[in-house]
Amino acid sequence: MTNREHWLLFFEDKRFRTKSPTISIDGRNPFENDYGRLISSAPIRRLQDKTQVFPLDKNDYIRTRLTHSLEVSYIASSLGQSIEKILIEKIEDISIQKCGYLSSLLRTSGLVHDLGNPPFGHFGEIAIQDFFKKFFDENPRIARKFTPQERADFENFDGNIQTFRILSKLYYFGDEYSYNLSYSTLATIVKYPSDSVTGNKGKHAKEIAQKKAGYFVTEEDKYNKINDYLQLNHRRHPATYLLEAADDIAYSAADIEDGVKQGIISINEIENLFEKHLDKNKDKVLTYIKCLKQENLNDSIIVQRIRILTQQIMISSTIETFISNYDIIMRGELEDELIMISSAKDVRNAYKKIQSQIFMYKSILKKEIAGREAITGLLKIFVNAALSDNFRADGGNTLECRLYNLISASYRVVNEKYEHYTNTLYCKLRLVVDFIAGMTDSYAIDLYQELMGIKL
Numbered sequence: 001m002t003n004r005e006h007w008l009l010f011f012e013d014k015r016f017r018t019k020s021p022t023i024s025i026d027g028r029n030p031f032e033n034d035y036g037r038l039i040s041s042a043p044i045r046r047l048q049d050k051t052q053v054f055p056l057d058k059n060d061y062i063r064t065r066l067t068h069s070l071e072v073s074y075i076a077s078s079l080g081q082s083i084e085k086i087l088i089e090k091i092e093d094i095s096i097q098k099c100g101y102l103s104s105l106l107r108t109s110g111l112v113h114d115l116g117n118p119p120f121g122h123f124g125e126i127a128i129q130d131f132f133k134k135f136f137d138e139n140p141r142i143a144r145k146f147t148p149q150e151r152a153d154f155e156n157f158d159g160n161i162q163t164f165r166i167l168s169k170l171y172y173f174g175d176e177y178s179y180n181l182s183y184s185t186l187a188t189i190v191k192y193p194s195d196s197v198t199g200n201k202g203k204h205a206k207e208i209a210q211k212k213a214g215y216f217v218t219e220e221d222k223y224n225k226i227n228d229y230l231q232l233n234h235r236r237h238p239a240t241y242l243l244e245a246a247d248d249i250a251y252s253a254a255d256i257e258d259g260v261k262q263g264i265i266s267i268n269e270i271e272n273l274f275e276k277h278l279d280k281n282k283d284k285v286l287t288y289i290k291c292l293k294q295e296n297l298n299d300s301i302i303v304q305r306i307r308i309l310t311q312q313i314m315i316s317s318t319i320e321t322f323i324s325n326y327d328i329i330m331r332g333e334l335e336d337e338l339i340m341i342s343s344a345k346d347v348r349n350a351y352k353k354i355q356s357q358i359f360m361y362k363s364i365l366k367k368e369i370a371g372r373e374a375i376t377g378l379l380k381i382f383v384n385a386a387l388s389d390n391f392r393a394d395g396g397n398t399l400e401c402r403l404y405n406l407i408s409a410s411y412r413v414v415n416e417k418y419e420h421y422t423n424t425l426y427c428k429l430r431l432v433v434d435f436i437a438g439m440t441d442s443y444a445i446d447l448y449q450e451l452m453g454i455k456l
Helices: 003-010 030-039 042-049 065-089 101-112 121-138 148-155 159-170 183-188 217-230 238-261 267-277 282-294 299-324 326-330 345-359 362-386 399-406 409-418 424-437 441-451
Strands: none
Touching: 003 217, 003 326, 030 101, 030 183, 042 065, 042 441, 065 101, 065 238, 065 299, 101 183, 101 238, 121 148, 121 362, 121 424, 148 217, 148 424, 159 183, 159 217, 159 409, 159 424, 183 217, 183 238, 217 424, 238 267, 238 299, 238 326, 238 345, 267 282, 267 299, 267 345, 282 299, 299 326, 299 345, 362 399, 362 424, 362 441, 409 424
8 A cells, every 4th residue: 555545544534433414514624523523522621620740730821731732732733734735745645635634633633642641640640550550469369350451451551541442432422432533533642552461561662552552451442443444553653653743842842831930940940951961953042042031031931932942943853854754654663753863852852851850849749649649549449349249320328339329420321331341340440440530630639538538
């Protein structure tokens, strides 16, 4: 299959079921249709109270997971427009009739790329992972009821995997197909197209697709259908590389901007760290910072302009790197992140150094630790209940029944009607994780305090 033929396949309006009829003059492409299905839904709205960097922050200028996702959506769409122009006008692998499809695909996947992140972000992911590693180690009789893949699904919980579950099954809209998104939208958000055993190899992975996992055992059949239809060969969709780059570009610079506004780091410290860690782009960035400081602007304005410049550097470098590695990307065989093999690698690495300084700020650490306690506490309460036969809607006058009925009705409906996986205990624990991972930061804290009698 040629690259041109593959793009035609990627742009097909293929879904798990026939989509509902739209108005006759609907001019949207399949991915704009997907965007419309997503933008007004509750999982998107919950992102406004989920951590980006600063948990439970009351300042309205600090980024949440929602504002971050909107920025990623725009940057991804911008990358798509630029690359699409080259693929139409110069390489001629995309026809003019499909103009806008790639940018729409990336705009949509950028909006939802973090949809599965639990409360308190990556620290919340680690809390869930650590809980289940300890749970299975301390309960060998229970652990024996799980296959290695089933157990790995919990011990390697990841927001990216949960995103695929939400988009392909968990959001209840009347059937088992969730939003019924197009195959390419679903494929694009799977950064690591492997199961929990084949994947999760970390730095030892031979392929980037095996660095982590991309789907739970309950959604493996759905992913395989997408993989087979789009002929991905369990490799990344080409748009996934661009989505990943957009995410890196958005948060690396934005986290620093928020850090300055919070008074955690100064412009002088940023300048010194750039001096120390930049290479190819050092002169350009440092000269620009010196000019900004001479204008006597306040730090908030300066850091915004630094963000804009460095994002421009990373965006242009990403586009150049995608085109120069085009054929191997189309086969999903590029084993590196685009930004890390681009001429903006030094900018990304410098931002990592600056970010590490911000992440150790005491107020962030305290709130992350409090969030971990809430997530771990909720898991203890609900997992212990899930081990009982009374953990069901009609479980009688029992604690387990009460806890079951506290779980969101939409999650319970999906679990009861559409979760056909044969290991019922796995499904009950998956229901618990769905519920807790779907919480906002504030709701997780509040519910834990209420159930513990700390707050009534």
